[in-house]
Amino acid sequence: MKQEQRNTGLDREAVVRKLREHGITPTQQRVDIATVLFERPQHVCADQVLAQVNAVESLVSKATVYNTLGLFAKKGLVREVLVDPTRLFYDSNMIPHHHMYHSDSGMLEDVAPGQVQLGALPEAPEGMVIEGVDVVIRVRRI
Amino acid sequence: MKQEQRNTGLDREAVVRKLREHGITPTQQRVDIATVLFERPQHVCADQVLAQVNAVESLVSKATVYNTLGLFAKKGLVREVLVDPTRLFYDSNMIPHHHMYHSDSGMLEDVAPGQVQLGALPEAPEGMVIEGVDVVIRVRRI
DNA sequence: TTCTGTGCTAGACTTTGTCTAAACGCAATT
């Protein structure tokens, strides 16, 4: 029984299983990155992941962080979130939900899907599928 | 009666009026940029505006295009659209509507607001206002 | 005319993210 394991985080074994389930070969670096991501549901950009993974000692390169986040997003392990025009965020919470973006501070919160009520969506054009629907509620100080 | 005026576009006078209505001093450059934007409802990024404004002869600098688009967005003349992680788009159609984004091609279409049916929105936190709600339907080739 | 403020500009700079070419690691084969 490890004492130091993070409250909501997955242990290494669970992370490896998760990667395998999504058809991703679990390498050292990928597991390190995934461990950071799934420590808790969060919104992070590549820079933050890079810093967190290499907090103790330098283990993973910039290129690998970018490649891996892209791979994870493609394989449906995390979700890209577009709210800040200067950088791409990744959301480690894959349960369907929306976002509230504080444009002053850059803070990003989750909004439960029940709070928005999306009605009938238009159909995707011939030969296309809906990849996802992003709802972002932008708020700012009065 | 000018013969060469664009079909749906505003003439110079109308553009000047529009700028004034939004509290923007109508300078040469701002009118040039606005004329391009309101030639028709469209989604453009700064680079495209720069190219279009300077199509015939170089009239407006890069810095001015960026500053002006930022100003227009702040004053509610155009709307920022975040769909492409590498650049910011501006939508010259201010009638409320949503977007469908073709992630393969980068194409961006309008979706009439009636086609989505957004129900009750969550309230903005204390001391904050909802600036806007962006709904983006991402589609891709099967 | 001088002063002041707003706007414009070229070009340097910053930041995020991508690309490239080489090296690594590991497993299967000889």
Next chain:
DNA sequence: AATTGCGTTTAGACAAAGTCTAGCACAGAA
């Protein structure tokens, strides 16, 4: 044990979008 092959990782060069700076132009006020 040595060889081959393939996927992965890496440092560092690079690209692209956007911002910043410092100076110039111009208009209106004093």
